[in-house]
Amino acid sequence: xxxxxxxxxxxxxxxxxxxxxxxxxxxxxxxxxxxxxxxxxxxxxxxxxxxxxxxxxxxxxxxxxxxxxxxxxxxxxxxxxxxxxxxxxxxxxxxxxxxxxxxxxxxxxxxxxxxxxxxxxxxxxxxxxxxxxxxxxxxxxxxxxxxxxxxxxxxxxxxxxxxxxxxxxxxxxxxxxxxxxxxxxxxxxxxxxxxxxxxxxxxxxxxxxxxxxxxxxxxxxxxxxxxxxxxxxxxxxxxxxxxxxxxxxxxxxxxxxxxxxxxxxxxxxxxxxxxxxxxxxxxxxxxxxxxxxxxxxxxxxxxxxxxxxxxxxxxxxxxxxxxxxxxxxxxxxxxxxxxxxxxxxxxxxxxxxxxxxxxxxxxxxxxxxxxxxxxxxxxxxxxxxxxxxxxxxxxxxxxxxxxxxxxxxxxxxxxxxxxxxxxxxxxxxxxxxxxxxxxxxxxxxxxxxxxxxxxxxxxxxxxx
Amino acid sequence: xxxxxxxxxxxxxxxxxxxxxxxxxxxxxxxxxxxxxxxxxxxxxxxxxxxxxxxxxxxxxxxxxxxxxxxxxxxxxxxxxxxxxxxxxxxxxxxxxxxxxxxxxxxxxxxxxxxxxxxxxxxxxxxxxxxxxxxxxxxxxxxxxxxxxxxxxxxxxxxxxxxxxxxxxxxxxxxxxxxxxxxxxxxxxxxxxxxxxxxxxxxxxxxxxxxxxxxxxxxxxxxxxxxxxxxxxxxxxxxxxxxxxxxxxxxxxxxxxxxxxxxxxxxxxxxxxxxxxxxxxxxxxxxxxxxxxxxxxxxxxxxxxxxxxxxxxxxxxxxxxxxxxxxxxxxxxxxxxxxxxxxxxxxxxxxxxxxxxxxxxxxxxxxxxxxxxxxxxxxxxxxxxxxxxxxxxxxxxxxxxxxxxxxxxxxxxxxxxxxxxxxxxxxxxxxxxxxxxxxxxxxxxxxxxxxxxxxxxxxxxxxxxxxxxxxxxxxxxxxxxxxxxxxxxxxxxxxxxxx
Numbered sequence: 001x002x003x004x005x006x007x008x009x010x011x012x013x014x015x016x017x018x019x020x021x022x023x024x025x026x027x028x029x030x031x032x033x034x035x036x037x038x039x040x041x042x043x044x045x046x047x048x049x050x051x052x053x054x055x056x057x058x059x060x061x062x063x064x065x066x067x068x069x070x071x072x073x074x075x076x077x078x079x080x081x082x083x084x085x086x087x088x089x090x091x092x093x094x095x096x097x098x099x100x101x102x103x104x105x106x107x108x109x110x111x112x113x114x115x116x117x118x119x120x121x122x123x124x125x126x127x128x129x130x131x132x133x134x135x136x137x138x139x140x141x142x143x144x145x146x147x148x149x150x151x152x153x154x155x156x157x158x159x160x161x162x163x164x165x166x167x168x169x170x171x172x173x174x175x176x177x178x179x180x181x182x183x184x185x186x187x188x189x190x191x192x193x194x195x196x197x198x199x200x201x202x203x204x205x206x207x208x209x210x211x212x213x214x215x216x217x218x219x220x221x222x223x224x225x226x227x228x229x230x231x232x233x234x235x236x237x238x239x240x241x242x243x244x245x246x247x248x249x250x251x252x253x254x255x256x257x258x259x260x261x262x263x264x265x266x267x268x269x270x271x272x273x274x275x276x277x278x279x280x281x282x283x284x285x286x287x288x289x290x291x292x293x294x295x296x297x298x299x300x301x302x303x304x305x306x307x308x309x310x311x312x313x314x315x316x317x318x319x320x321x322x323x324x325x326x327x328x329x330x331x332x333x334x335x336x337x338x339x340x341x342x343x344x345x346x347x348x349x350x351x352x353x354x355x356x357x358x359x360x361x362x363x364x365x366x367x368x369x370x371x372x373x374x375x376x377x378x379x380x381x382x383x384x385x386x387x388x389x390x391x392x393x394x395x396x397x398x399x400x401x402x403x404x405x406x407x408x409x410x411x412x413x414x415x416x417x418x419x420x421x422x423x424x425x426x427x428x429x430x431x432x433x434x435x436x437x438x439x440x441x442x443x444x445x446x447x448x449x450x451x452x453x454x455x456x457x458x459x460x461x462x463x464x
Numbered sequence: 465x466x467x468x469x470x471x472x473x474x475x476x477x478x479x480x481x482x483x484x485x486x487x488x489x490x491x492x493x494x495x496x497x498x499x500x501x502x503x504x505x506x507x508x509x510x511x512x513x514x515x516x517x518x519x520x521x522x523x524x525x526x527x528x529x530x531x532x533x534x535x536x537x538x539x540x541x542x543x544x545x546x547x548x549x550x551x552x553x554x555x556x557x558x559x560x561x562x563x564x565x566x567x568x569x570x571x572x573x574x575x576x577x578x579x580x581x582x583x584x585x586x587x588x589x590x591x592x593x594x595x596x597x598x599x600x601x602x603x604x605x606x607x608x609x610x611x612x613x614x615x616x617x618x619x620x621x622x623x624x625x626x627x628x629x630x631x632x633x634x635x636x637x638x639x640x641x642x643x644x645x646x647x648x649x650x651x652x653x654x655x656x657x658x659x660x661x662x663x664x665x666x667x668x669x670x671x672x673x674x675x676x677x678x679x680x681x682x683x684x685x686x687x688x689x690x691x692x693x694x695x696x697x698x699x700x701x702x703x704x705x706x707x708x709x710x711x712x713x714x715x716x717x718x719x720x721x722x723x724x725x726x727x728x729x730x731x732x733x734x735x736x737x738x739x740x741x742x743x744x745x746x747x748x749x750x751x752x753x754x755x756x757x758x759x760x761x762x763x764x765x766x767x768x769x770x771x772x773x774x775x776x777x778x779x780x781x782x783x784x785x786x787x788x789x790x791x792x793x794x795x796x797x798x799x800x801x802x803x804x805x806x807x808x809x810x811x812x813x814x815x816x817x818x819x820x821x822x823x824x825x826x827x828x829x830x831x832x833x834x835x836x837x838x839x840x841x842x843x844x845x846x847x848x849x850x851x852x853x854x855x856x857x858x859x860x861x862x863x864x865x866x867x868x869x870x871x872x873x874x875x876x877x878x879x880x881x882x883x884x885x886x887x888x889x890x891x892x893x894x895x896x897x898x899x900x901x902x903x904x905x906x907x908x909x910x911x912x913x914x915x916x917x918x919x920x921x922x923x924x925x926x927x928x929x930x931x932x933x934x935x936x937x938x939x940x941x942x943x944x945x946x947x948x949x950x951x952x953x954x955x956x957x958x959x960x961x962x963x
Binding site: 081126223 | 906
């Protein structure tokens with residue numbers, strides 16, 4: 001009976017609750033608020049890592065989560081569902097997702113030259129901003145002191161990931177002036193999953209790197225941002241492979257996510273899109289590559305780590321069982337009381353015996369673990385990841401703009417690649433004009449947690 | 465790839481034009497999105513045209529429509545069809561020949577001069593059926609759709625078994641008359657011709673609102689003639705004259721004559737019944753409760769001899785012999801006793817009062833009842849048939865629910881359960897979980913997965929079938945080869961026994 005109400009509500013959701021009309025609408029404001037917090041926390045963590053004040057991964061993750069909780073509790077007090085949309089994870093080198101340790105003692109400590117990927121997510125009322133950023137942990141105190149850029153295959157990879165993200169954002173932005181400028185270079189073609197795939201794979205080919213399964217450029221909706229427990233059916237965009245748990249056992253070339261995603265449907269103004277690009281240096285054998293797409297690493301190569309147990313879980317609300325184990329029951333009650341459809345970290349549980357309970361729940365598929373995924377190869381490959389959420393914001397007066405929720409104004413590490421983009425179409429997307437697309441970055445605010453700068457002043461958004 | 469979208473309403477759950485009703489009721493119809501307090505109402509709802517229409521819409525993945533809109537559409541449709549009929553320049557219907565329809569003048573004239581038409585005309589005049597089809601159809605229309613009628617007519621089932629009058633022979637149920645080609649016999653007001661259900665389907669609230677005194681209202685109203693009867697008043701006279709004519713022509717079967725064959729002069733009614741049971745397979749249902757065997761047999765024999773109607777189907781013969789032949793040939797020498805209508809037709813010959821539960825009269829078996837003068841209202845019970853389960857007493861504001869295990873006090877909204885179910889009332893069930901918006905969205909998105917149709921891959925299917933065929937052929941070939949060598953040894957050894 002509750003579902004009925006929800007679906008009645010869902011009728012509205014199609015028209016109103018997932019469509020952005022202007023930057024002043026309540027939905028956009030919630031998105032921007034989530035993006036602002038995500039950006040603040042991310043930039044704070046990046047600064048702390050770059051200045052080597054934090055080296056223990058446990059500290060980083062813990063600080064990130066508590067900062068998100070703290071900042072989200074300050075605003076939108078009448079909104080019940082808000083907070084962490086993705087616990088902070090710090091994935092190092094060949095790790096792709098899911099590393100957020102439970103103990104400080106056994107946690108990984110960053111060392112010089114590590115590739116660090118920070119991922120986190122914030123949501124207000126289901127309007128989500130997921131961000132990831134890649135940086136190189138450098139031996140020097142501050143990045144300013146760095147004398148020369150990083151070069152080599154690592155630089156190629158970081159370049160490829162960042163440029164692919166930028167290009168995809170520009171490509172998505174072209175839908176905003178499609179109808180006003182039909183004779184333009186981009187104006188007359190719809191932007192769909194196929195075009196996005198071609199663009200990203202072309203960049204990956206240029207920089208001679210491989211795309212990791214799990215990368216996705218897809219439309220997100222309220223509460224639905226590609227959780228493992230949800231099987232959406234009409235998702236627009238493209239997803240490379242799939243690293244969902246069920247798909248791991250299936251044929252590696254036909255992941256669940258890939259089947260569900262509609263690569264033909266075109267992006268429309270007023271939608272929110274997730275751009276999640278993961279690339280890796282991979283020099284393994286040919287058989288470890290996906291046969292259908294040689295630019296993509298086979299999912300057999302991407303494996304959950306044997307020793308690292310998952311610490312992040314998502315409640316699957318389609319499954320309900322009564323558990324025998326007392327701690328499992330306790331954990332389930334606690335999780336259900338929290339009522340979040342987003343992943344949560346094990347450390348946030350207060351029930352005694354939570355690890356035991358959560359393992360039982362995971363066995364019964366009541367919660368779905370986010371496994372710690374590693375890419376395997378003989379010279380250990382290194383993965384980079386850039387993830388951001390963008391709003392394709394139409395405008396009544398002039399051409400609309402792309403609003404980037406988080407990750408925009410953090411500069412990537414200083415790298416220099418010897419490869420060069422030659423495709424004219426991509427060059428136009430990446431140029432200063434960005435093919436005529438206006439991109440606006442949500443700016444974060446300074447956080448007053450550890451720094452003693454006084455109250456955090458919220459900056460206005462700036463047009464870049 | 466799939467036509468189903470995450471956020472578009474699913475046909476299974478959208479139909480909540482009355483969500484509160486559907487959400488609170490125990491018995492629901494998912495196609496129409498309505499709820500019912502009793503399973504009986506739900507079952508009756510399933511038979512309505514509205515429900516069928518919504519079912520078809522659901523197959524076509526359209527959202528259901530509410531009853532009001534459906535009624536409007538039906539009216540529109542009727543309007544349209546009537547106009548259509550008016551538009552047609554020439555329509556002639558020959559009622560005598562089974563409502564045959566002619567759209568051209570030539571065809572109609574040809575038909576009028578045909579020998580079949582003349583035969584039919586002659587027969588119809590014999591039977592006296594000419595133009596009362598209209599009255600019949602309007603009457604049945606009222607009966608089908610108006611709840612007033614059904615409530616009113618249910619009161620006829622009250623009272624003692626009545627000695628059957630001669631014209632009882634014409635007390636056919638509507639279903640039969642409607643199903644048959646000849647609509648000569650009109651349903652008459654007799655105790656045995658009552659054919660409706662009880663008031664079980666009524667809304668509880670209306671009962672409560674009326675109170676005990678008012679509850680008798682429908683019965684009183686029903687005992688006077690209803691609107692349908694007023695309309696058909698003049699046809700009644702026609703029919704009375706037809707009946708009189710038929711009675712004159714009819715062959716009267718004595719009580720000790722067999723209904724199905726020409727055997728006569730049995731020693732008594734018991735012997736007659738024994739003959740019919742033994743030779744013709746007649747089974748008299750519910751012998752234990754039958755109080756008026758003679759009445760029943762008289763009723764049946766008059767139905768056959770005067771009405772020339774088959775007992776079991778809607779066949780109406782030309783004469784007694786023809787209907788006898790029909791019944792014997794078709795093995796219709798039996799009394800229909802399956803549906804409620806059929807039972808009510810014969811209910812006046814039965815007395816089921818001994819089968820009522822004992823505690824029906826008693827008051828002290830209830831856990832917690834304050835007021836006690838319920839026995840006085842016993843006569844207010846409108847239903848005496850055994851097949852009707854639900855009974856309710858209206859005593860001020862005390863209402864017994866249709867299952868008979870719960871008393872509800874509508875003023876205080878308390879419900880009193882029966883002692884025998886105490887263990888179920890004692891258990892404290894967890895209240896249904898209230899979903900948050902996010903959970904609902906997630907569940908709604910996931911549940912669409914089951915509804916999404918997977919497109920068939922014809923190429924893949926062909927290869928699969930080919931694989932199966934190859935495998936089967938290979939097996940067959942192996943078996944054939946094996947059999948060729950199976951008995952080459954000098955002394956046959958059964959391979960099952962081993963070496």
